[in-house]
Amino acid sequence: MPIGIAASFRFAGPRKEKKKKLGGARMEPPPPPPPPxxxxxxxxxxxxxxxxxxxIYSFFAQLPPAAQSFALEVQRxxxxxxxxxxxxxxxxxxxxxxxxxxxxxxxxxxxxxxxGEPIDAELEESIIDFxxxxxxxxxxxxxxxxxxxxxxxxxxxxxxLITLGGSRSLSSINRDKVHNFLRQMKQPSGGFRMHDxxxxxxxxxxxxxxxxxxxxxxDDELAEKVGDFILSCQTYEGGIAGEPGxxxxxxxxxxxxxxxxxxxxxxxxxxSRLIDWVVFRQGVxxxxxxRVNKLVDxxxxxxxxxxxxxxxxxxPFGLSEGGEDESTDSIDSSxxxxxxxxxxxxxxxxxxxxxxxxxxxCQFKQGGPQSASCSENTGNASYNFHERCAExxxxxxxxxxxxxxxxxxQLPEGGFRDKPGKFRDFxxxxxxxxxxxxxxxxxxxxxxxxxxxxxxxxxxxNLLEPIHPLHNVVLSKYxxxxxxxxxxxxxxxx
Amino acid sequence: MKGExxxxxxxxxxxxLGPDAASRELEFTRKIFxxxxxxxxxxxxxxxxxxxLGGWEDELDYCAQLLEEDVFxxxxxxxxxxxxxxxxxxxxxxxxxxxxxDYAIEAIDANLENESPWRYLRGLNNDENEAWLNDSRVxxxxxxxxxxxxxxxxxxxxxxxxxxxxxxxNQEIKDAITSLRTSDSGEAGSDSDLANSIxxxxxxxxxxxxxxxxxxxxxLSQAAEV
Numbered sequence: 001m002p003i004g005i006a007a008s009f010r011f012a013g014p015r016k017e018k019k020k021k022l023g024g025a026r027m028e029p030p031p032p033p034p035p036p037x038x039x040x041x042x043x044x045x046x047x048x049x050x051x052x053x054x055x056i057y058s059f060f061a062q063l064p065p066a067a068q069s070f071a072l073e074v075q076r077x078x079x080x081x082x083x084x085x086x087x088x089x090x091x092x093x094x095x096x097x098x099x100x101x102x103x104x105x106x107x108x109x110x111x112x113x114x115x116g117e118p119i120d121a122e123l124e125e126s127i128i129d130f131x132x133x134x135x136x137x138x139x140x141x142x143x144x145x146x147x148x149x150x151x152x153x154x155x156x157x158x159x160x161l162i163t164l165g166g167s168r169s170l171s172s173i174n175r176d177k178v179h180n181f182l183r184q185m186k187q188p189s190g191g192f193r194m195h196d197x198x199x200x201x202x203x204x205x206x207x208x209x210x211x212x213x214x215x216x217x218x219d220d221e222l223a224e225k226v227g228d229f230i231l232s233c234q235t236y237e238g239g240i241a242g243e244p245g246x247x248x249x250x251x252x253x254x255x256x257x258x259x260x261x262x263x264x265x266x267x268x269x270x271x272s273r274l275i276d277w278v279v280f281r282q283g284v285x286x287x288x289x290x291r292v293n294k295l296v297d298x299x300x301x302x303x304x305x306x307x308x309x310x311x312x313x314x315x316p317f318g319l320s321e322g323g324e325d326e327s328t329d330s331i332d333s334s335x336x337x338x339x340x341x342x343x344x345x346x347x348x349x350x351x352x353x354x355x356x357x358x359x360x361x362c363q364f365k366q367g368g369p370q371s372a373s374c375s376e377n378t379g380n381a382s383y384n385f386h387e388r389c390a391e392x393x394x395x396x397x398x399x400x401x402x403x404x405x406x407x408x409x410q411l412p413e414g415g416f417r418d419k420p421g422k423f424r425d426f427x428x429x430x431x432x433x434x435x436x437x438x439x440x441x442x443x444x445x446x447x448x449x450x451x452x453x454x455x456x457x458x459x460x461x462n463l464l465e466p467i468h469p470l471h472n473v474v475l476s477k478y479x480x481x482x483x484x485x486x487x488x489x490x491x492x493x494x
Numbered sequence: 495m496k497g498e499x500x501x502x503x504x505x506x507x508x509x510x511l512g513p514d515a516a517s518r519e520l521e522f523t524r525k526i527f528x529x530x531x532x533x534x535x536x537x538x539x540x541x542x543x544x545x546x547l548g549g550w551e552d553e554l555d556y557c558a559q560l561l562e563e564d565v566f567x568x569x570x571x572x573x574x575x576x577x578x579x580x581x582x583x584x585x586x587x588x589x590x591x592x593x594x595x596d597y598a599i600e601a602i603d604a605n606l607e608n609e610s611p612w613r614y615l616r617g618l619n620n621d622e623n624e625a626w627l628n629d630s631r632v633x634x635x636x637x638x639x640x641x642x643x644x645x646x647x648x649x650x651x652x653x654x655x656x657x658x659x660x661x662x663x664n665q666e667i668k669d670a671i672t673s674l675r676t677s678d679s680g681e682a683g684s685d686s687d688l689a690n691s692i693x694x695x696x697x698x699x700x701x702x703x704x705x706x707x708x709x710x711x712x713x714l715s716q717a718a719e720v
Contacts, residue, residue: 041531042566236575236617242534245541245580247572249534276651279706280609286702292568292609294532393705400702 042293049295052420053285056407072406072458074436075414079429080117082414083108086426087119091126099143102134102156107430109163113474114433114464124164131157132172139174140181149181150195155207159473162214162481170484179217182208190225201242202233206255209262210471213382214478216485218262227265230256234269237292238277248277250290250303257307258470264381266314275395278307282396287404287419297418298409298428301401301435302472308396309438309469313388383482386468386475394442402439402457405432434472437464516547524556531560532569541576550581565601571610575617591618591625599635606645612652623659632656633667640670647700650674650692654710657689671695689714 035047060071087108090101105127112119119127133145134157140149141157158178161169185192185208192204205226212218232244233256239248240256257274260266281288281304288300409416409432415424416432440463443455453460468478511519523540526533544550554577560570578590595618601611619626626632632652639649653663653671663671671688674695693711697704 040564040566042564235572236620237572237613243538243541245545245576246538247534247569275706277613279703282702284702291532292613293566294568395706395709397702397705 045295046293049285049419053296053404053408056420057403060407069459072403072462074115074406074458074462074464075410075412076115076117078412078414079416079433080112080115080414082424083111083115083117083426083429084119087112087123087127091123091130099147099150099153101144102131102141102153102160104426105131106156106160106163107426109160110473111426111430111433113163113477114437114467116465119164124169128161128164128169128172131161135174135177136181137177138180139177139184148195150198151182151185151192151204151207151211152194154178154181155211158211158214159471162473163477165477165480167484170481173215175215175217175485175488178211178215182212182217182222186222189229190227191229192226199243200229202230202240202252202256202259203242205230206259209259213262214471214473214481214485216482216489223263226263227260227268230260231268234274238270238273238275239291240269240274247291250278250281250288250300250307253278254303254307254310257310261310261314261385262381262470271311271314275308275311278304278311279395282401285404285408286397286400287408288396288401295419296404298405298416298435299418299431301405301409302431302438305396305401305435305438305442306469306472308394309442312395312442313385313469382468382470385470386466394439396442398439398442398455399457402436405436405439406458406462433464434467436462437467438469440464441466511547516543516549519543519547520549527560531564531567534569537569537573540573545580550577550583553577553581554584561601565605566608566610568610571614575614587618587620588622594618595629595631599631602635602648603638606639606642606648609648612648616652616655627656627659627661633663637667637670640667640674643674646674647696650696650699654689654692654696657692658714663688674699686714 033051035044039047060068063071086104090104090108109119109127130145131141134141134143134147134153136142136149138149140151141154142149143153147153158173161173182192185195185204187193187200189200191200191202192208193200194204194207198204208222209218209226212222230240233241233246233252235241235246235248237248239250240253241248242252246252253274257266257269260269280292281290281300283289283296285296287296287298288304289296290300290303405416408420409418409428411417411424415426416429417424418428422428440451440456444451451463456462465474465476467473468475471478473481520540520543523536523543526536530536544553554574557570557574557577560567561574564570574594578584578594579587584590595615598611598615598618601608602615615632633656636649636653639646650671653661653667657663668688671691675691676698690711693707693714697707697711700707
């Protein structure tokens with residue numbers, strides 16, 4: 001499959017490369033020429049990256065087709081080995097004081113799940129045990145046993161346990177205690193504090209609301225005024241910052257947008273400005289940058305690419321056939337609509353009902369009016385959101401992004417990195433793979449149909465597991481957990 | 495010093511940190527910016543210091559200095575916006591808008607491809623569209639860029655936004671846009687044709703965002719039908 005962008009990529013390096021061995025050892029390119037004089041730090045840094053990336057693309061472009069195909073393959077076995085070794089390497093140190101182990105767990109476990117690779121039972125057990133010991137007696141998860149609970153580690157732990165799946169893993173989560181912890185972290189302003197005495201920012205809001213949603217404990221109290229806080233973080237640029245006044249940033253933009261969707265307030269954002277900011281974050285290197293005039297980084301494949309994927313599903317401009325806007329009243333009435341599949345599909349195509357509150361899984365509810373707490377409603381915001389279909393292709397350039405991930409971030413020996421010249425790590429492995437799956441599924445017309453061959457750059461075997469786009473958990477695992485926690489809340493399957 | 499902070503908290507913090515706290519904290523972040531002028535947490539901290547402890551007096555100058563060193567430093571542009579909107583010494587966005595439009599346009603003219611001042615310029619209008627629509631400096635800046643026939647995607651994007659607000663471009667601007675078209679899809683008659691022209695030029699000139707420009711175009715026809 002030709003990659004037109006590689007051909008049009010502009011770089012100042014030599015146009016002819018020596019022939020290289022097929023799939024052979026990574027070559028060491030000669031040092032790039034120095035940047036032109038009279039340039040600023042930003043320009044020089046950008047120049048350097050463009051040189052490196054350009055070198056990779058031009059080398060790729062002159063490879064014969066078979067070698068190109070190989071270069072575009074997801075090196076599953078090597079990634080799995082890198083990840084599994086990492087997970088095993090964590091195990092002995094599960095007793096030490098490093099605060100980021102739940103995060104590393106999540107990055108590795110999620111990556112393996114994206115690659116469709118199960119984890120061996122013994123390792124799984126030790127992870128569940130470890131994470132259980134990270135639970136604070138009064139709620140939430142800390143970085144390690146005995147450490148104070150923290151929203152970020154709670155998010156990582158919960159997502160890890162959901163990804164592992166199974167009743168042992170899921171029942172190890174003390175939902176009531178987590179709920180208490182979330183309520184303690186909730187601030188009068190509407191935002192959340194990361195931990196006792198910690199910062200209040202958009203990431204804290206996201207980790208709290210995402211956890212609440214997946215555990216089916218999201219209620220009015222937790223959701224109250226979160227929207228106000230996040231709104232105050234949308235900047236003049238259009239993107240979202242960590243705190244009011246700070247710079248628009250990809251990580252916080254994903255967090256803010258996902259949170260607004262989860263609490264059904266996405267339409268309060270200036271979506272056209274947001275879209276305009278996000279799409280311009282994809283640069284000539286084909287990957288995404290985190291902020292204006294900053295450098296490309298593989299992890300933004302998820303933060304920015306994922307934000308685009310969310311935006312695509314929002315149909316933000318009220319383009320409903322009847323010209324009606326998406327008022328809450330019209331949304332509620334469709335909650336009680338019949339739930340057979342064909343109607344659900346019709347609903348997906350009817351933009352008026354394309355709101356987070358439409359519940360295509362009505363068959364799982366007791367019939368009749370909503371008697372549950374708000375958590376049932378807001379849980380639905382998440383459950384069905386992944387089923388919404390993007391219209392007319394992806395907002396961002398999906399094949400270009402896949403190209404960056406596979407050729408510039410992927411290391412053939414396993415793992416992914418920020419950009420050429422940087423080292424691999426589990427964080428980038430997680431978010432490059434997450435970005436890759438977002439790309440692969442970004443143009444799916446129907447939630448249940450798999451991507452078409454031309455939506456997947458490289459061989460079709462590159463296809464990863466789909467994720468839930470709001471929580472970044474493999475979809476089938478999310479669905480299993482969702483079932484589990486609904487039942488745990490007392491809702492009966494019909 | 496005026497501010498939104500809980501006075502009790504501010505007094506508590508100032509007492510804890512001592513009377514030199516503001517200048518010490520500002521100096522601390524300044525040192526970080528010498529090494530990494532875009533350090534996100536340092537900028538957050540600096541903003542907190544300004545709001546909690548003061549020190550606004552020199553901040554606009556500091557932004558100007560950073561932009562002098564690197565006009566592409568988006569964190570400095572963001573700080574500039576923060577200062578002009580929040581500094582108790584400057585009178586707020588409306589008071590500052592006029593001079594800031596000049597400042598942004600000067601930066602644009604120096605580097606057409608620099609996204610920061612373009613976004614800053616758009617941010618200055620803050621949804622008060624009248625001033626934005628009638629500011630001939632903005633129109634002239636866009637025109638200058640179009641005539642240069644290179645690095646014009648931000649100029650076209652800005653014009654597209656203006657057209658969405660019922661901007662009535664003069665003939666010179668219309669001609670400049672038309673001259674950038676390659677395909678002959680007829681004369682750009684109505685403004686909606688002009689907007690569509692812009693979208694198709696951009697889909698060609700900015701292929702990374704081809705889908706986005708196509709989608710913008712479809713939004714235009716939807717709006718027209720209403």
